[in-house]
Amino acid sequence: MKMIKPYYKSPDRAFTLLHGDSFKLLCEFDFKFSCIFADPPYFLSNGGISVQSGKIVSVDKGEWDKGKSQQEMMEFNIEWLGLCRDKLKDNGTIWISGTYHNIFSVATCLTELGYKILNVVTWAKTNPPPNISCRYFTYSTEFIIWARKSEKKPHFFNYDLMKQINGDKQMTDVWQLSAIARWEKSCGKHPTQKPLALLARIIMASTKPGEWVLDPFCGSSTTGIAANLLDRRYLGIDQEQKYLEISKNRQEELENQQTYQMYRSKIKDIQVMDSLYPSMVKEDSDITYGDLPF
């Protein structure tokens, strides 16, 4: 095993960043996570345009998102999903976000690799950007596949909490949540940053306080910020240093108790949880979840 040097580690060791290619780094250490969230390239950057705050903008995100053939996309997805499966605990689960461009390829690869698909959540954006061509319906959804490592081994689902958050009715697989808000970009912009409310729900649904969450395409580390706001531990990997800087700055903001509380108060699911179980975010001190080997 190679010696890995983290790009950043928070003082409480609950937020670690690695700089580099996940395809390589995931082969260089041994550790099992309870949950993985991955927001991989959707391979959408092909010169298209969209509208943001009333202005026409390019949809090109960067080199990492340049279009691939179906075959290349399958090869990409099968490789990283295989590496991630090795990093999951036997009862662990993985969430992968995407649009119609990549999500069918992801689903096929998951099944081929022996994962069991649990749900395909539809994130219905309450404030989608308009469709400027006026030749299609407005795109307003993204999909998030939730799968467990294996067919047989049961997974953890915080069913009761999800039901309570949903006004005491079973939560469905359609989540009405808004797109990213301005307050979430206080440390700089990532072109495909996910909203904290989405990641908070994912983490609350599938992990317990103290557990480890991995994000192999972490960008600005929305996953890690949501994890830390909920007292979970986090490892994020990205190949672009500029995004790791945003990640680090976002985590450092949380060291200010007022900012930490302010972010928690802006996420509705966390507010509901706090009103129901005021001490729920505290880790169970009888259980140890171990530490990363670097």
Ligand SMILES: C[S@@+](CC[C@H](N)C(=O)[O-])C[C@H]1O[C@@H](n2cnc3c(N)ncnc32)[C@H](O)[C@@H]1O
């Ligand atoms: C869709 S974005 C993730 C955004 C993130 N969910 C957020 O909220 O900020 C995908 C990220 O994956 C990174 N990436 C792409 N290929 C990678 C690879 N092979 N290894 C590590 N990072 C990679 C890109 O730099 C980009 O920041």
